[in-house]
Amino acid sequence: MIILRIATSIFVFFAISRAYLRFKDRSLGATGFFLWTSIWALALLFIFDPNLSSIIAELTGLGRGADAAFLLSIILIFYLIFRLYIKIDTIDKNLTTLVIKLSKEQQLNREISEKTNQ
Amino acid sequence: METTSKKIYIVIPAYNEETGIASVISHLKDFGYENILVVNDGSNDYTEEKAREAGAEVLNQIINRGQGAALRTGIEYLREVYAPDIIVTFDADGQHQAKDIAAIIKPLIEEKFDIVLGSRFLNKKSNAPLLRKIVLKAGIIFTNFISNIKLTDTHNGFRALGKKAIQKINISHRGMEHASDIIDEITKNKLRYKEVPVEIIYTDYSRAKGQRTSGFAKIGIKILIKKLTQ
Numbered sequence: 001m002i003i004l005r006i007a008t009s010i011f012v013f014f015a016i017s018r019a020y021l022r023f024k025d026r027s028l029g030a031t032g033f034f035l036w037t038s039i040w041a042l043a044l045l046f047i048f049d050p051n052l053s054s055i056i057a058e059l060t061g062l063g064r065g066a067d068a069a070f071l072l073s074i075i076l077i078f079y080l081i082f083r084l085y086i087k088i089d090t091i092d093k094n095l096t097t098l099v100i101k102l103s104k105e106q107q108l109n110r111e112i113s114e115k116t117n118q
Numbered sequence: 119m120e121t122t123s124k125k126i127y128i129v130i131p132a133y134n135e136e137t138g139i140a141s142v143i144s145h146l147k148d149f150g151y152e153n154i155l156v157v158n159d160g161s162n163d164y165t166e167e168k169a170r171e172a173g174a175e176v177l178n179q180i181i182n183r184g185q186g187a188a189l190r191t192g193i194e195y196l197r198e199v200y201a202p203d204i205i206v207t208f209d210a211d212g213q214h215q216a217k218d219i220a221a222i223i224k225p226l227i228e229e230k231f232d233i234v235l236g237s238r239f240l241n242k243k244s245n246a247p248l249l250r251k252i253v254l255k256a257g258i259i260f261t262n263f264i265s266n267i268k269l270t271d272t273h274n275g276f277r278a279l280g281k282k283a284i285q286k287i288n289i290s291h292r293g294m295e296h297a298s299d300i301i302d303e304i305t306k307n308k309l310r311y312k313e314v315p316v317e318i319i320y321t322d323y324s325r326a327k328g329q330r331t332s333g334f335a336k337i338g339i340k341i342l343i344k345k346l347t348q
Contacts, residue, residue: 096183096292100191103157103179107195 008047012040039076122227124203127153127196128219130174131188132210136163138323139210143172146208149216155196156210157188185275186296190289197284205279211323214276218316225312226280232309233283233300235269236276236316247320260338265301269313273297276316283309 019036022028028036046053046069057068128151132139143154156169160182169176177191189207196202204226208214218236225231239258254273261272275297279287286307289296304311 092292093290096187096190099179099181099183100187100194103177103191104195104198107175107177108199 005047009044012044015040124223124227125153125200126151126204126206126223127155127200127202128206128208129189129192129196130154130156130169130208130210131159131185131192132156132161132165132169133159133182133185133188134161134163135165135210136161136168138212139165140168140172142208142210142212143169143174145212146216146219147173149219151206151216151219153200153202155192157192159183159185159188184291184293184296186289186294186299187292189296190292193279193284193287193289202284203281205284207275207277207279209275212321213318215317215319218276218314219278221314222276222278222316225314226278229280230310231312232280233287233304233311234278234280235271235311235313236274237269237271237313238274238316238318239270240313240315241317250320257338261298261301265298265305267301267305269301271313272301274316274318276318282307 016037019028019033019040023030023033053066053069054064056062056072057064060068062068062071128146130139130142135142139156143156146154152173154174156165156174156176158166158169158176158178160179166176166178177195179188179191192207193205196205204223206219206223208219214236222234222236225234239254254271258269258272262268265272273294277300283303286309287300287303289299289303291299303309
């Protein structure tokens with residue numbers, strides 16, 4: 001158990017440090033940084049105090065603590081997939097807009113240079 | 119071509135169509151349609167050169183972005199540069215027939231409608247294979263339900279846009295789902311629409327080039343996601 005706790009703690013600190021670096025270089029907003037830090041801090045809490053998950057399970061009526069942790073993880077994963085989908089979709093749309101803009105400009109420049117050469 | 123003072127432009131999205139693009143363009147020219155814009159959608163063959171040689175204006179998309187994006191490029195470019203009265207969207211694979219353009223633009227010339235959609239199911243001429251027909255019919259029921267409209271053919275790339283439609287229609291999907299975008303835009307902008315029968319000729323070439331029947335499920339999923347995330 002101790003080895004698991006140490007390994008998880010190292011991983012969590014690594015994950016938080018990555019989030020901090022992304023926050024520092026402004027590729028992650030303050031809300032995003034807060035959210036990620038909270039998620040990892042919560043994971044750390046669950047590892048060091050497994051009874052905490054049992055308290056949540058009792059409060060939500062989910063039975064065992066492990067069930068509550070499992071359900072929360074699934075919800076979180078779905079939410080992250082959804083966010084990723086939205087992000088990729090936005091990038092894809094921006095890329096299309098860029099390609100369209102470039103192709104129109106290229107053709108207009110071509111026409112201008114043809115007229116100039118005439 | 120019927121004599122009219124209206125400025126009519128044909129826009130053809132094309133991806134790796136070097137084999138057939140020249141004959142499609144010359145077929146259109148035979149019918150008197152001279153204003154032809156080919157949007158070369160990141161082809162890695164000689165589509166661009168063949169289209170230029172055949173006498174079309176060509177716009178190049180540096181990477182392949184799909185038919186919806188190519189149509190958006192074509193419509194936006196024509197709107198900004200030529201201010202056309204009518205834009206006809208036409209396939210590059212030879213499925214569409216230039217002889218049908220007269221019928222598809224007539225309601226726009228008479229200014230009775232804002233957009234005219236070609237339908238392969240209003241007459242029995244089109245030789246769609248059975249499986250394609252079943253999938254298309256399912257797609258029609260789905261799109262009619264989602265977009266709250268009643269059409270006999272929802273994924274036909276043969277259509278004509280009048281001035282109001284050219285100004286208002288906004289294509290947001292870059293792939294084949296753009297057909298549903300156009301239908302959504304009709305209801306959103308309260309455009310006057312009409313369907314006219316057109317003949318779609320399926321050849322081995324067009325079947326190899328065109329949308330795969332299995333791809334329609336993907337289109338449906340994308341449309342649903344769009345509706346859920348809007």
